[in-house]
Amino acid sequence: MIYKDDYLVDTGILLDHVCSVNNKRNVLEKVMRERVCYTTVLNAAELFFAAESGNEKDVVRNLLNALKVLGTPAKYSIYVNDFIGKVSNLNEALFCVTAKLNKLTILTFDKNKYINTGLCLVNANEII
DSSP states (O other): OOOOSOEEEOHHHHHHHHHOOTTOOOHHHHHHTTSOEEEEHHHHHHHHHHOOSHHHHHHHHHHHHHSEEEOOOTTHHHHGGGGBTTBSSHHHHHHHHHHHHHTOEEEESOGGGTTTSOOOEEEGGGTO
């Protein structure tokens, strides 16, 4: 599949950014200089769920303000079947549906997680 150059960013990339030490450049910062980056509302919720302090929630909020956060319309549920047996859980299936329907390339540290989906993937480890 050939998709546009924009990325749908996996939660692992987002967590790497949130947890990075001050002044340490990470893959998300590098990619955001060159491309438009998206995430999903489910990934955003995962980040807020993991944030424990008010400061951590502020860091997550600032990150999400810099990204485009895509919602999950009801029609996406129709396409979840396309990814049953190809990913390990519902959240990953919805993430893949979002990538497919929005024609976005998935940016991840773990290409194996999505290797059977037939979607365009970029290994973030190759960008660093």
